Amino acid sequence: QVQLQESGPGLVKPSETLSLTCTVSGGSISPYYWSWIRRPPGKGLEWIGYVYYSGSTNYNPSLKSRVTISVDSSKNQFSLKLYSVTAADTAVYYCVRDYSGTYVFDYWGQGTLVTVSS
Amino acid sequence: VMTQTPLSLSVTPGQPASISCKCSQSLLHSDGKTYLYWYLQKPGQSPQLLIYEVSSRFSGVPDRFSGSGSGTDFTLKISRVEAEDVGVYYCMQAINVRTFGQGTKLEIK
Numbered sequence: 001q002v003q004l005q006e007s008g009p010g011l012v013k014p015s016e017t018l019s020l021t022c023t024v025s026g027g028s029i030s031p032y033y034w035s036w037i038r039r040p041p042g043k044g045l046e047w048i049g050y051v052y053y054s055g056s057t058n059y060n061p062s063l064k065s066r067v068t069i070s071v072d073s074s075k076n077q078f079s080l081k082l083y084s085v086t087a088a089d090t091a092v093y094y095c096v097r098d099y100s101g102t103y104v105f106d107y108w109g110q111g112t113l114v115t116v117s118s
Numbered sequence: 119v120m121t122q123t124p125l126s127l128s129v130t131p132g133q134p135a136s137i138s139c140k141c142s143q144s145l146l147h148s149d150g151k152t153y154l155y156w157y158l159q160k161p162g163q164s165p166q167l168l169i170y171e172v173s174s175r176f177s178g179v180p181d182r183f184s185g186s187g188s189g190t191d192f193t194l195k196i197s198r199v200e201a202e203d204v205g206v207y208y209c210m211q212a213i214n215v216r217t218f219g220q221g222t223k224l225e226i227k
Contacts, residue, residue: 035216045157045165045208047216060215094164103176104155104212108164 002027004095004109012089012116018082022095022109029053029073033098035105036069036080038091046091050098051078085116120209122219130227135196137222139209144189153212156185156194159221160205168207169194201226 008020022034030053039045049059051069059067063082071078082089093114097107119142129135145152156169167176169185172192182197196203204226209219 039159044206044221045159045210045218047210047218050216058215098216099212103167103170104153104216105157105165105210106167106176108166111164 002097002107004097004107006093006095006109006112008112008114010113010115012085012114013118014086014116015084018080018085018089018114018116020080020093020095020112020114022078022080024076024078024097029071029076029078032100034069034071034078035096035098037094037096037105039094039111040088040091048080048082048093087116090114090116120211120217120219122207122209122222124222125220126223126225128225128227129196129199131201132198135199135203135224137194137207137209139187139192139194139219141190141192141211143213145192145211145213146189147213152188154185154187154192155210155212156183157208157210158203158205159208160202163205165208199224199226 003025005023012018033050033052035050036048049069051057051071066083068081092111094111095109096105121140123138145154152172154172157165159165173185184195186193206221206223208221
């Protein structure tokens, strides 16, 4: 059974960089796509972007200028960096297995709350 | 853009429920697949996949859930709502970038 676990700071100051890592266990990073998704308080789900196991990426156009998603296959991990954060980036962040050839978003992490505040 | 309606539903147990999802572009890919999915986020939980490629139920999803539609118009139906079905339902398109609908909150009367 594939399991995903997010890790990283729960509090980030405005204008700084939000950094999260997702560790995948029970399965391999390859040959899949892996996404980050967030849910701000009181709002719906927002897709941030995905990384393919080879390292290629695709981002939400509304966040593209501030996002980098990378993969480390040797550690079975992928990571999110969101730059120049504001209070609007406060959300529960989920790491998710993206496209697997048939399903999209079939395995989810438990989510981690990141609050942007000074 | 993905437009879901209604944004909230209050349903008596045992009664049916239906959610509509309209997309501003066709979700039929040149590979013949239609990249439309449905998810449920139950209170306090991560979202879970219900339906993939318009109408196929994911593993373990009860057969009271069904999906239909084509092109730009899609529907999720619950034939007989149960108490465990409460939560927020999202449609999502994955033809290139991924876009979620606004979500539909289902409550039990």
